Amino acid sequence: MRITPNAHLEDLKTGKFLSIVGNNYKFFSLITDLSLEVSHPDILLFPPSQEETLLTNALKQKDMYATANLKPMLMLGKDNTPKPVKTIPPHFASVYEADNKDIALIFGDEKEPTKKFFNIGCPLDMTTPVCLNLEKLTERSNGIFGKTGTGKTFLTRLILAGLIKNEKAVNVIFDMHSEYGLQARKEGKDQSFVKGLKTLFPSKVVIFSLDPASTRRRGGNPDVELTLSYQSIHVEDILSLQQELNLHATAFEAAHLVAARYKKDWLQVLLAQGETLKEFAQEIGAHPESIAALYRKLKRIERLPFFKSHAGGAYKQSSVIEQMMEYIDKGIHIIIEFGNFTSSFVYLLIANIITRRIHAQYIQKTEKFLGSQQKQDEPKKLMITIEEAHKFLNPQAARQTIFGIIAREMRKYYVSLLIVDQRPSGIDSEIISQIGTKVVAQLNDDKDIQAVLTGISNATNLRSILATLDSKKQVLLLGHAMTMPVVIQTREYDEKFYKAMGTQVTAKQIDEFIEEIF
Numbered sequence: 001m002r003i004t005p006n007a008h009l010e011d012l013k014t015g016k017f018l019s020i021v022g023n024n025y026k027f028f029s030l031i032t033d034l035s036l037e038v039s040h041p042d043i044l045l046f047p048p049s050q051e052e053t054l055l056t057n058a059l060k061q062k063d064m065y066a067t068a069n070l071k072p073m074l075m076l077g078k079d080n081t082p083k084p085v086k087t088i089p090p091h092f093a094s095v096y097e098a099d100n101k102d103i104a105l106i107f108g109d110e111k112e113p114t115k116k117f118f119n120i121g122c123p124l125d126m127t128t129p130v131c132l133n134l135e136k137l138t139e140r141s142n143g144i145f146g147k148t149g150t151g152k153t154f155l156t157r158l159i160l161a162g163l164i165k166n167e168k169a170v171n172v173i174f175d176m177h178s179e180y181g182l183q184a185r186k187e188g189k190d191q192s193f194v195k196g197l198k199t200l201f202p203s204k205v206v207i208f209s210l211d212p213a214s215t216r217r218r219g220g221n222p223d224v225e226l227t228l229s230y231q232s233i234h235v236e237d238i239l240s241l242q243q244e245l246n247l248h249a250t251a252f253e254a255a256h257l258v259a260a261r262y263k264k265d266w267l268q269v270l271l272a273q274g275e276t277l278k279e280f281a282q283e284i285g286a287h288p289e290s291i292a293a294l295y296r297k298l299k300r301i302e303r304l305p306f307f308k309s310h311a312g313g314a315y316k317q318s319s320v321i322e323q324m325m326e327y328i329d330k331g332i333h334i335i336i337e338f339g340n341f342t343s344s345f346v347y348l349l350i351a352n353i354i355t356r357r358i359h360a361q362y363i364q365k366t367e368k369f370l371g372s373q374q375k376q377d378e379p380k381k382l383m384i385t386i387e388e389a390h391k392f393l394n395p396q397a398a399r400q401t402i403f404g405i406i407a408r409e410m411r412k413y414y415v416s417l418l419i420v421d422q423r424p425s426g427i428d429s430e431i432i433s434q435i436g437t438k439v440v441a442q443l444n445d446d447k448d449i450q451a452v453l454t455g456i457s458n459a460t461n462l463r464s465i466l467a468t469l470d471s472k473k474q475v476l477l478l479g480h481a482m483t484m485p486v487v488i489q490t491r492e493y494d495e496k497f498y499k500a501m502g503t504q505v506t507a508k509q510i511d512e513f514i515e516e517i518f
């Protein structure tokens with residue numbers, strides 16, 4: 001695009017959303033790059049001085065100009081249906097800022113009664129909201145990426161609020177830093193707090209806490225205190241800790257040997273050794289050093305107060321997962337708070353144990369539904385949110401652990417992931433290319449930028465847009481739930497947002513209510 005001489009050049013930014021009006025189509029495009037041009041190299045050799053305004057003005061008419069590179073992402077025919085771009089507009093077609101009607105047409109309108117669309121922010125320098133298609137979002141696993149402090153957690157909370165309000169999926173959130181439930185700190189001069197999801201939707205969200213004392217200190221009572229039995233830890237759960245614990249593959253073989261002999265009690269039996277480790281290794285036919293390493297590394301589990309031994313009273317083993325499933329069946333969302341247990345070790349272990357078991361339940365539910373084909377048996381869509389996702393989905397872990405399985409099976413069993421991560425290059429590339437919708441904030445590392453763009457057709461153009469994002473509250477949205485890639489200024493998480501999330505009673509609901517009474 002050639003920019004007219006009287007345009008305010010500095011108002012044009014990369015990532016800006018424009019429409020090129022051709023004869024039969026409108027081409028919706030993003031600015032990917034801007035540059036200054038001259039018609040003859042002599043102008044650069046002998047530029048006009050500050051005083052030579054007449055010369056400057058004359059040159060500006062034709063010989064000095066600026067151009068913007070536009071990448072058409074979508075075209076709209078006369079029938080207003082969006083199509084992939086397969087042609088180009090003619091020479092000298094005019095370019096405009098996309099208007100409000102265009103944006104609503106492309107990205108959907110939040111006011112639509114299907115409650116499919118959720119306002120997530122506005123295109124750069126515009127005030128019309130861009131909507132995320134929540135139904136499409138829940139059809140795949142999704143990712144939110146960006147370096148630290150770019151607003152990933154805020155945006156995740158925003159999207160989760162949309163899913164909760166519009167009831168498009170049930171969420172299980174592994175909340176490592178206690179930022180989703182009650183309240184979260186907002187950086188800035190005033191150090192204020194923002195409301196969490198439990199505070200916004202008290203009847204739709206429950207908190208399971210590993211550290212109830214910490215939850216209470218923050219002014220809320222956990223709905224459930226989370227305790228697990230040693231028997232709930234399977235060898236697969238330890239597999240995902242391989243990197244974290246720096247364990248050798250032979251240690252896992254040893255673990256499998258213990259489990260083959262002692263089944264569910266394998267961990268308790270192992271941890272009860274000590275002096276007798278050598279004989280124990282002999283007894284099960286494992287390498288003594290592997291058993292010793294395994295024992296040493298796993299001994300720290302005994303210091304975690306939320307693991308209860310089976311022998312210690314009337315503790316019912318599967319109760320926590322049963323409780324979770326009851327909530328999920330009712331459409332109630334679960335936040336798992338870790339309180340002061342913020343080590344990756346605990347986070348990985350707990351997230352694996354719980355997810356593996358919920359997933360197993362979902363397989364049963366899905367099979368039941370496939371058998372009966374009754375609408376009431378259809379499981380509710382479930383979305384599991386994890387932070388620091390590269391720890392779960394690095395190439396090594398992704399092959400073996402439950403999170404890799406879920407990401408790869410593409411919600412065959414109604415379960416998908418929402419992964420939040422600052423190091424996407426650490427995630428297995430096959431998994432990244434399976435991700436449906438990506439929300440990408442600023443990333444500085446080239447490897448990370450390359451990783452988020454794997455499997456995307458316009459990668460080179462989007463790369464230049466990614467490189468110029470602001471360091472906060474600006475993201476590139478692309479993928480399954482978006483009609484076209486777009487850069488947005490994210491929606492502010494503030495009083496206005498809380499109000500929008502408030503459960504407003506509709507006239508129809510009041511009518512139904514009155515009918516019910518009489």
Ligand SMILES: Nc1ncnc2c1ncn2[C@@H]1O[C@H](COP(=O)(O)OP(=O)(O)OP(=O)(O)O)[C@@H](O)[C@H]1O
Nearest residue numbers: 148149150151152153154186187473490491492493
């Ligand atoms: N949508 C938003 N509305 C209001 N404030 C926001 C928004 N997004 C980001 N912020 C501000 O940016 C700060 C950092 O955001 P956030 O904690 O979400 O970053 P992050 O990417 O999750 O960082 P980390 O990787 O360290 O967890 C917030 O404390 C808040 O002040």
Ligand SMILES: [Mg+2]
Nearest residue numbers: 149152153154
């Ligand atoms: Mg965060």
